[in-house]
Amino acid sequence: MKKSNLWSLRLGFSGKESYKIEELGLEKFLKHSYDSKFDKQLPAFLDDDPKTLIELKELRESIKAADSEEKKKILKKEIYSTIELKKWWIAKMRNDEFPLRENMVCFWHNHFVSTSQKVKVTYWMYQHNMILRENAFGNFKELTKQIVKSNAMVKYLDNVDNKKGKYNENLSRELLELFTIGIGNYSESDIKNGARALAGLNYGDDGAVYRRFAEDDSDKTYFGKTGNWKADDLVDIIFEQKEIPYLITRKILKWFIYDNPSDELVTYYGDYLRKVKFEIEPLLTKIFTEEYKKDISGTKIKDPFVYILQLLDELHIDDLDDTIVLYFLKQQGMDLYNQVNVKGWDGGNSWLTSQVYLQRNNTSDLLCSGRSVTRKVLNTMASETEKPKSELEKIDVKIDFDSNGNNKTIITELSNRLLFKVNDSMQKDMENLLKYDFDPKEEHASFAVIRLFNYITKLPEYQLI
Numbered sequence: 001m002k003k004s005n006l007w008s009l010r011l012g013f014s015g016k017e018s019y020k021i022e023e024l025g026l027e028k029f030l031k032h033s034y035d036s037k038f039d040k041q042l043p044a045f046l047d048d049d050p051k052t053l054i055e056l057k058e059l060r061e062s063i064k065a066a067d068s069e070e071k072k073k074i075l076k077k078e079i080y081s082t083i084e085l086k087k088w089w090i091a092k093m094r095n096d097e098f099p100l101r102e103n104m105v106c107f108w109h110n111h112f113v114s115t116s117q118k119v120k121v122t123y124w125m126y127q128h129n130m131i132l133r134e135n136a137f138g139n140f141k142e143l144t145k146q147i148v149k150s151n152a153m154v155k156y157l158d159n160v161d162n163k164k165g166k167y168n169e170n171l172s173r174e175l176l177e178l179f180t181i182g183i184g185n186y187s188e189s190d191i192k193n194g195a196r197a198l199a200g201l202n203y204g205d206d207g208a209v210y211r212r213f214a215e216d217d218s219d220k221t222y223f224g225k226t227g228n229w230k231a232d233d234l235v236d237i238i239f240e241q242k243e244i245p246y247l248i249t250r251k252i253l254k255w256f257i258y259d260n261p262s263d264e265l266v267t268y269y270g271d272y273l274r275k276v277k278f279e280i281e282p283l284l285t286k287i288f289t290e291e292y293k294k295d296i297s298g299t300k301i302k303d304p305f306v307y308i309l310q311l312l313d314e315l316h317i318d319d320l321d322d323t324i325v326l327y328f329l330k331q332q333g334m335d336l337y338n339q340v341n342v343k344g345w346d347g348g349n350s351w352l353t354s355q356v357y358l359q360r361n362n363t364s365d366l367l368c369s370g371r372s373v374t375r376k377v378l379n380t381m382a383s384e385t386e387k388p389k390s391e392l393e394k395i396d397v398k399i400d401f402d403s404n405g406n407n408k409t410i411i412t413e414l415s416n417r418l419l420f421k422v423n424d425s426m427q428k429d430m431e432n433l434l435k436y437d438f439d440p441k442e443e444h445a446s447f448a449v450i451r452l453f454n455y456i457t458k459l460p461e462y463q464l465i
Contacts, residue, residue, distance in 0.1 A: 001420045001465075006297050009465045010256050011288070012099040013306050014313035015417060020098075026292050027285070033100035034137050034281055038092075043126070045084035048077075051123045052205045081122035086336045087322040089129060094309060094322070104136040104280075105129065106305070107255045109337070110344040111248070112147045112179060114156040116337040121151070125337055127207070128152035137281040140248060140273075141239045144179060146207075148231050154201060154208040157342070162199050163214040169195040172234075174342055180238050182247040186223070193220035197229040239278065245270035252283070257291055258299045259348040297420035298464040301351045304332035306465070307360055314418075314453060315367055315397040324373050328363065332356050352463055361458050368454035370397050401449050407431060407438040410449060418453075419461050426459065 007026065008017040011033070021029050050056045063074055093102040109132055116125050128150050135143040147153050153171065154160060162168035172194035176186045200215030201208050210230070220229050223237050238244060249270040253261035269287055276282045302310070308328050312320055329335060333356065339345055366373055372395045401410050411430045415422045422430075433452050439445060456462050 001297050001418070002416045003292065005417050006420070006465060007288075007292060009302070009306055009310065010300070012103060013093055013309040015310060016313050017099065018417075026289060029098075030100070030285055030288060033098040036096070036098040036101050038096075038101065038133055040130070043084070043088050045081060045088070046123055046126060049081055049123050050121070053203060056121065078120070078122070082116045082125075082337075083323070083326070085116070085122055085125055085129070086326050089336060090322045090325050093305065094325070101133065101136050103256075104284075105132045107252065108132040108136065108143070110255075110339065111251060112143075112153065113339050113342045113344045114150075114152040114337070115339060119152050119155045121155070124151040124155065137284065138279070140278040140280055141235060144175075144239075145232050145235045147179075148175060148198075148235065149201070149208045151203050151208055154203060159198055159201050159208075160203065162195060162201070164196075164199050164216040167192070167195040167199060171195075171198055171201075175234065176238065178342060180235075180247065181241055181244050185241065185243040190222055193222050193229075194234055196220050197222065197234050198231055201231055245273040245278070249273055249283070253287065254300075254347060256300075257287070257296070259301060298461070300465050301348060302463055302465055303345075303347065303351050304329050304334040304356070304360075307332075307463075308363070311364060311367060311457065314399060315450070316399070317367065317395060317397060320373070320395075328359075328373070331359055357463075360463075364454055364457040367395075367397065368450050368457075370394050397450060398446055399450050399453055401440065401446075403440040403445065405440060407434040407436055410434060410438075410440060411452070414449075414453060414456060418456050419459070420464055421461055426461070429455065 002018070004018040004021040005015050007021055008015050011017065011021075011029075017029070020032075024032065050059045059074070063071060066074065089102075089105075093099060093106070096102055109129070112128075112132070114125070114128050116122065119125055128147070131143070131146050131150060135146065148171070157171040157174055158168050159171040162171065169191050173191050175194065176190065177183055196216045196218070197220050200211045200213075202211045202214065203209075217228055219226050222229055222234060223241060225237055227233065229237070246266050250261055250266045253265060253269065258265075269283065272286055273279075273283045308325055312318070312325075326336070330338075333350065334345060363373060402413055405413065408431070411427070411434060415430075419426075430452060433455055434448060438448060440449075
């Protein structure tokens with residue numbers, strides 16, 4: 001696989017950035033990505049959703065007084081808003097000129113997990129998403145402070161139930177175990193005192209605020225330091241600890257490059273993260289530029305989003321509804337804002353179970369044959385091993401290839417674009433599909449190349465980048 005294609009898949013979601021990487025060079029491509037602008041205007045689908053605590057209270061009171069039909073309408077509106085939020089984000093990931101920011105938002109979304117199913121307030125989920133976007137390449141410590149004080153996280157990790165004399169340790173525990181320093185680098189006493197410091201941190205209009213009657217203003221000892229600590233103080237103290245850079249560095253390496261990064265690389269880049277005072281942009285630049293120079297491919301299994309967007313990009317399918325992309329992700333175990341637990345998606349081998357692999361192959365079959373994927377079809381593929389036999393809407397598909405070449409040059413062209421390696425058996429199979437007498441200028445030549453592409457998408461090697 002050409003390096004520009006490999007890194008387009010790693011830094012974005014498909015191969016469409018490969019030309020920019022070749023044209024600009026990796027460092028300029030990264031600079032454009034860091035400097036990319038994003039829309040801060042509230043999406044229209046949230047216009048009528050409650051945003052302040054007063055509006056939320058009024059909605060809850062109206063639900064209590066509503067009859068069953070009215071309650072159904074309110075519930076339907078909540079579900080609509082949640083789906084629209086996911087579609088709004090998918091559209092950004094599909095269409096942004098420099099998608100690294102959205103890829104990083106997705107990374108943070110799976111690090112600072114908060115699910116719409118638990119939070120239930122779509123506006124808070126939007127706020128959570130925007131915090132991640134605004135700080136995607138910023139300072140890890142400052143991002144952590146903002147997330148801890150977000151309404152979504154306070155709700156998701158039950159800190160609303162954390163009050164003086166009646167402590168809830170969920171947010172305190174996950175702040176240490178999953179968000180910052182990792183298991184084995186703190187004590188149960190740190191968790192308990194952290195919960196005391198977070199007691200009373202409750203919902204606010206623009207983010208979580210302390211409620212005087214519920215907060216604990218006594219001294220707490222946290223990692224050996226004593227004082228009347230609050231949320232920001234906890235984060236400051238955590239980031240003074242020796243082991244702080246390594247959990248997040250391992251996860252960044254795993255998200256972008258290696259399913260199993262070595263301890264040596266984690267330490268090397270983690271030490272650098274501490275040196276640059278936890279600024280993410282220079283860390284990413286160092287990781288990407290240094291790992292780019294190495295001859296590495298096939299070290300990471302494609303997640304479902306990369307799989308489907310690469311498929312759509314290669315087949316020039318630009319108008320597939322974002323709802324279908326959303327549902328495909330759900331079937332593949334990558335439902336946005338609906339991770340199974342606070343640990344987030346495991347990634348790696350979990351993206352290639354037998355069921356996931358079957359769904360990928362069936363989706364490729366459908367799209368390559370010019371048939372549209374629908375929610376009904378995806379449901380069929382999820383429950384049956386056979387492809388759906390019903391009549392499906394036809395769509396136009398095409399694939400890029402050099403019509404001045406021959407069968408071997410076209411096979412090489414696709415292999416360089418799509419596969420991290422090709423062995424003799426694969427080469428033979430591809431030459432049987434695209435035979436020596438293949439005429440690339442013939443009217444229906446594209447159909448034969450699409451059949452070759454369909455074969456490639458089912459190879460284990462295609463699942464790796």
